[in-house]
Amino acid sequence: MAVSLREYRARIKSTESMKKITRAMELIAASRIIKAQQRANAAAPYARELTRAVSAVATYSNVDHALTTEPEHAERAAVLVITSDRGLAGAYSSSVLREAEGLVEKLRAEGKQVDVYVSGRKGEAFYRFRGRDVVKAWTGHSDQPSYDIAREIGQVLISAFLSGEGAAEDGADEFPAVDEVHLVYTRFRSMLVQQPTAVRLLPLEVVEGVEAPDPDEVLPLYDFEPSGEAVLDALLPQYVQSRIWYALLQAAASELAARQKAMKSATDNAQELIKKYTRIANQARQAGITQEISEIVGGVNALADANAQND
Amino acid sequence: MAESSAYLTVELVAADRTVWSGEATMVIARTTEGDIGVLRGHQPTLSVLTDAVVEINPEEGPVVVATVDGGFLSVADDRVSILSEHALLAEEIDVDEARTELETARTLIGADDEAERRIRRAEARIRAVEKAS
Numbered sequence: 351m352a353v354s355l356r357e358y359r360a361r362i363k364s365t366e367s368m369k370k371i372t373r374a375m376e377l378i379a380a381s382r383i384i385k386a387q388q389r390a391n392a393a394a395p396y397a398r399e400l401t402r403a404v405s406a407v408a409t410y411s412n413v414d415h416a417l418t419t420e421p422e423h424a425e426r427a428a429v430l431v432i433t434s435d436r437g438l439a440g441a442y443s444s445s446v447l448r449e450a451e452g453l454v455e456k457l458r459a460e461g462k463q464v465d466v467y468v469s470g471r472k473g474e475a476f477y478r479f480r481g482r483d484v485v486k487a488w489t490g491h492s493d494q495p496s497y498d499i500a501r502e503i504g505q506v507l508i509s510a511f512l513s514g515e516g517a518a519e520d521g522a523d524e525f526p527a528v529d530e531v532h533l534v535y536t537r538f539r540s541m542l543v544q545q546p547t548a549v550r551l552l553p554l555e556v557v558e559g560v561e562a563p564d565p566d567e568v569l570p571l572y573d574f575e576p577s578g579e580a581v582l583d584a585l586l587p588q589y590v591q592s593r594i595w596y597a598l599l600q601a602a603a604s605e606l607a608a609r610q611k612a613m614k615s616a617t618d619n620a621q622e623l624i625k626k627y628t629r630i631a632n633q634a635r636q637a638g639i640t641q642e643i644s645e646i647v648g649g650v651n652a653l654a655d656a657n658a659q660n661d
Numbered sequence: 662m663a664e665s666s667a668y669l670t671v672e673l674v675a676a677d678r679t680v681w682s683g684e685a686t687m688v689i690a691r692t693t694e695g696d697i698g699v700l701r702g703h704q705p706t707l708s709v710l711t712d713a714v715v716e717i718n719p720e721e722g723p724v725v726v727a728t729v730d731g732g733f734l735s736v737a738d739d740r741v742s743i744l745s746e747h748a749l750l751a752e753e754i755d756v757d758e759a760r761t762e763l764e765t766a767r768t769l770i771g772a773d774d775e776a777e778r779r780i781r782r783a784e785a786r787i788r789a790v791e792k793a794s
Contacts, residue, residue, distance in 0.1 A: 392678045399674055399742045403707060403735045410705075497676045497746065572737075575694050575708035584709045585733060588746070595676060 355638065358631035362624055369620035375438065376613035382493065383541070383606040390538070390599040397592050404589050407582050410572040415579075416512055417586045418554045424529035426463045428485070428510055429454060430503065430551070430594075432535040432601040433473030435492040440612030442536065442544070442605055443472040449546035450534040457532075465510075465526055469503065469598070485510075485525060493605055495598035497591075504591035507531050511552045535597040536604035542611070544604035551593060554586065668720050669701055671741045673727060675748040680727060684720040688741050690734050691715075697734065705737040712781045714789045715743055726751040726793040728785045749786070751793035759786040 408418075431450040433443045450473075454464050465485045468474050474487040486506060491499050510525040531552035537545045574581045668684035688699040691713035697706075710732045717725040732745030766779035 389677065393676065395672065395674045395679045396676050396744060399672065399735070399744050400733075402742070403733055403744065406705075406707060406735065406737065500676075501746070571705065573704050573706040575692050575697075575706065580693075581707050581709055581733070584731075585707075588733075588744075591746075592676065 355631060355634045358627050358634060362627045362631065365620050365623045365627065369617055369624070372613045372616040372620060376610055376617055379606045379610035379613060383603060383610060386493070386599070386603040386606050387538075390596075390603055393592075393595060393599055397596050400585070400589050400592050404585055406572060407574070407578065407585060415582045415586055417508070417552060417590070420553050421529040424460075424462055426465065426526065426528045427457045427530045427532060428465045428467055428507060428528040429457070429532045429534060430467040430469065430507065431473050432533070432597055433468065433470035433476070433492070434601075434605045435471040435489055437472060438612060439605055439609040440615075442608035442612075443470070443476070446534060446536050446546045446601075447473060447476050449548055453532060453534060453548045462529075465528060467503075467507070469499075469601075491598075493602050495595070495602055497595055500595035500598055501591050504587060504594050507551070507594075508587055508590055533594070533597055535601045536608075538600045538603040538607065541607050544607055551590060554589070667701065669699065669739050669741050671717055671719075671743070673715065673717070673729075673743045673748060674745075676746045680748045680750060681717065681725055685717045685725075685741075686720065687716075687718040688734075688743070689716040690729075690743060692734065699734075699736055699741055701739055703736050703739075706734065707736075708734045710734055710743070710745065712778065713785045714792060715748075716792070724793075726789045728754065728782070728789045730782055749789075751789045754786045754790050756787060756790045759783045759790070763787065 429450060431446065433446055437443070450466075454466070457464050466477060466482065468477060468484050468487040469489070470492045471489045474484060474489060477484045488499060488503060506525060510528050511531055513525070513527040530550060532548060533551045534546065534548045537547045539545055668686060669688065671681070671683060671685045671688055672679065673681040686700070690697055690699075690708075691711055692708040693711055694708070697708060699706075710729055712730050713728070715727050715729055717727070719725055727748055727750045729743065729745035730747040732743065732748070735742050735744070760783070763780060763783035766776050766783060769776040769779070
């Protein structure tokens with residue numbers, strides 16, 4: 351009995367130290383999530399103004415651009431999956447990967463080849479483990495993305511998309527040409543709800559944020575400097591990058607929220623375990639005491655019986 | 662068109678934050694075609710900016726000077742928005758850092774494609790600080 355009592359005490363101790371760790375992680379995630387939300391909010395004006403500018407060009411000029419043109423036969427698609435770098439965030443990475451798998455399957459069913467691009471170590475590990483090709487992976491920034499990363503990802507995806515137009519078929523391209531680009535990330539709804547989402551990034555569909563002009567209002571004649579094409583040329587890549595930036599920020603906030611939730615339930619479970627083990631340990635201790643008492647009583651009785659026989 | 666205010670509503674936004682926003686009488690920026698000054702009632706415009714200084718004359722107070730690393734200027738209905746991946750107000754600029762940057766970039770000319778761009782940016786920053794002081 352004494353051995354198992356010691357064992358239970360050791361278990362309680364290790365559970366306690368685990369609880370300390372999960373509790374600390376919960377608190378860290380909770381404090382970072384506020385910052386992540388602030389960053390997402392701070393980035394909103396840029397995205398809003400950019401959307402406004404893009405829709406202004408789309409509404410007031412008839413310029414076509416390679417990034418907005420639907421290819422006639424889409425044969426190859428790129429999918430960018432945004433996951434986390436680290437685990438211990440509950441189902442965060444696996445649910446976004448499941449969403450990505452669903453999208454890949456759908457694209458394959460449509461007869462398209464799929465190139466996978468990944469952000470975050472967890473996603474990279476997922477595909478490497480399954481022996482599937484990842485065209486490019488960006489890692490090491492999932493909970494605090496910087497705009498530079500978004501720009502880099504944007505440039506790679508845009509160049510892959512544009513080389514599909516037959517413009518740069520010199521074979522020197524690092525990234526295989528694609529006809530469409532999809533983005534899978536986790537949208538931050540609230541602290542409790544994070545939703546894996548798949549959207550098509552390219553070719554662009556510029557619809558959101560357009561204030562439909564009143565029919566009786568005279569359309570303002572926009573002046574494009576240097577020209578509509580040049581403005582669009584500069585604007586659309588920025589727009590794409592800002593969409594990726596937005597997705598990265600949302601994913602970061604979601605990751606932290608998921609981690610906080612997971613760590614909270616881990617802490618609760620640890621507390622529960624400690625309670626259970628303490629009860630068992632108390633029982634074992636009590637059983638040990640009871641046994642000792644009955645041994646002593648038995649011994650005393652045996653002595654008393656022996657003395658009575660001698661008398 | 663709505664002529665509600667006597668001022669321009671200006672927003673200077675970078676990718677990660679709003680750098681400056683408020684009412685202003687005039688905005689001066691440099692597009693790829695040359696300098697552009699925007700007053701109230703300006704025609705709707707969308708221009709590409711170069712790495713240069715942007716000046717905003719606010720409704721009251723001293724002139725706001727900032728640098729932008731490229732970006733766009735959009736004007737519509739007396740609303741001016743200046744968008745740039747990266748924008749700095751003059752008081753946020755470290756002049757010494759800009760000067761060192763200018764020196765290093767100058768030595769890189771010819772060797773690095775980015776050198777000219779870095780020179781332009783550093784020069785814009787130094788100019789912005791000089792203008793603001």
